[in-house]
Amino acid sequence: MKHAKDWPSTDAVIVLSNLMDRDGGLKGESAVRAAKAAAVYKERHAGILVTCGWAYRKDCKITLAEAFSRHISENFGIVKACIISQDLSRDTVGDAYFTKISVAIPLNIKTIIIVTSSYHVERAREIFDFIYANDALIEVVGVNVSTVEDTFRRERASLDAFRATFTGVERGNNNAILQRIRERHPYYNGDVYPQLS
Numbered sequence: 001m002k003h004a005k006d007w008p009s010t011d012a013v014i015v016l017s018n019l020m021d022r023d024g025g026l027k028g029e030s031a032v033r034a035a036k037a038a039a040v041y042k043e044r045h046a047g048i049l050v051t052c053g054w055a056y057r058k059d060c061k062i063t064l065a066e067a068f069s070r071h072i073s074e075n076f077g078i079v080k081a082c083i084i085s086q087d088l089s090r091d092t093v094g095d096a097y098f099t100k101i102s103v104a105i106p107l108n109i110k111t112i113i114i115v116t117s118s119y120h121v122e123r124a125r126e127i128f129d130f131i132y133a134n135d136a137l138i139e140v141v142g143v144n145v146s147t148v149e150d151t152f153r154r155e156r157a158s159l160d161a162f163r164a165t166f167t168g169v170e171r172g173n174n175n176a177i178l179q180r181i182r183e184r185h186p187y188y189n190g191d192v193y194p195q196l197s
Contacts, residue, residue: 133172
């Protein structure tokens with residue numbers, strides 16, 4: 001199976017968000033992911049860079065996607081016109097689904113590099129491969145960040161939860177995936193955060 005790295009250039013780089021401060025500033029893990037995304041974007045001559053994440057902080061007026069977009073534009077010289085902010089996602093499943101629906105399909109994007117933290121690579125790859133299926137070539141790049149053993153336990157538990165939630169759903173079936181997100185995913189069905197409209 002071919003991956004995005006097998007192609008001379010890349011259509012899009014998608015950076016998965018982590019956290020921001022109350023002023024929308026990025027530090028630590030988020031800043032490292034942003035820096036890597038900017039570097040990959042330039043190295044691979046990507047067409048666009050996509051940032052992800054909703055307005056999860058009640059004490060901040062911008063979304064995670066916008067915080068990442070501002071940080072990358074201001075610190076790495078990537079013009080805002082080349083950055084798309086996708087602000088509907090609340091987790092990795094949402095990152096994959098909403099980037100596919102709102103960016104990849106409309107722009108006919110076929111090669112994608114995902115940037116995240118190294119501990120998150122396996123889960124991100126499985127989720128994006130499931131949701132994008134054969135619609136795009138995916139490569140996942142991880143940046144090294146300090147972690148604790150509990151991080152890996154949480155990752156395994158989250159991957160198990162993803163598999164259980166989407167059991168019986170056809171890989172790459174956008175309508176079925178959205179329906180399952182709305183019905184069974186606690187970040188979107190109203191159990192943890194407001195229900196996805």
